[in-house]
Amino acid sequence: MILSTHAVVGAAIATLMPDHPGLAFLSGMASHFLIDAIPHWDYPLRSISVARGPSPGLTVNRPLFRDLGLIGLDAIVGLTVALWLYATPTAAAAVLLGALGAILPDPLQLAHKLWPREPLRTLQRFHVWIHSKRKLRWPIGIASQLSFVLLVISVSEALRANLA
Numbered sequence: 001m002i003l004s005t006h007a008v009v010g011a012a013i014a015t016l017m018p019d020h021p022g023l024a025f026l027s028g029m030a031s032h033f034l035i036d037a038i039p040h041w042d043y044p045l046r047s048i049s050v051a052r053g054p055s056p057g058l059t060v061n062r063p064l065f066r067d068l069g070l071i072g073l074d075a076i077v078g079l080t081v082a083l084w085l086y087a088t089p090t091a092a093a094a095v096l097l098g099a100l101g102a103i104l105p106d107p108l109q110l111a112h113k114l115w116p117r118e119p120l121r122t123l124q125r126f127h128v129w130i131h132s133k134r135k136l137r138w139p140i141g142i143a144s145q146l147s148f149v150l151l152v153i154s155v156s157e158a159l160r161a162n163l164a
């Protein structure tokens with residue numbers, strides 16, 4: 001899924017454990033793999049196609065910068081929305097780490113592309129394996145991902161209300 005979705009989901013989970021930033025980080029990472037297994041839409045990357053091809057390395061060209069810009073923007077938007085939604089003074093650390101943990105597996109794919117060794121190799125294999133092979137198309141993909149985010153926000157809201 002896109003990084004914004006991962007960030008908000010990671011942050012929503014983190015609010016259930018506001019006093020445990022380390023656990024929030026790990027739960028965020030776990031959530032990345034779990035929700036990648038759901039059929040979804042990802043924006044097309046022109047230069048960095050991490051899912052396929054064993055060829056290591058990246059070519060430095062325009063499409064690469066376009067991809068990195070898109071990924072960076074996606075991550076910043078996601079972190080901003082996540083913090084805006086959830087970063088109360090007491091939960092800020094857990095929320096930030098939950099969101100970062102949820103984003104991390106995708107930059108690690110990039111790291112694997114540049115440095116295809118262990119433990120990145122095993123992580124990459126797992127990521128590709130669990131990632132849904134069914135691609136949803138525009139605009140169903142966008143609508144379903146947005147509904148999914150809203151669903152996660154409401155479920156975590158309900159869980160928090162029950163925990164309180």
Ligand SMILES: [Zn+2]
Nearest residue numbers: 001036105106
């Ligand atoms: Zn992923």
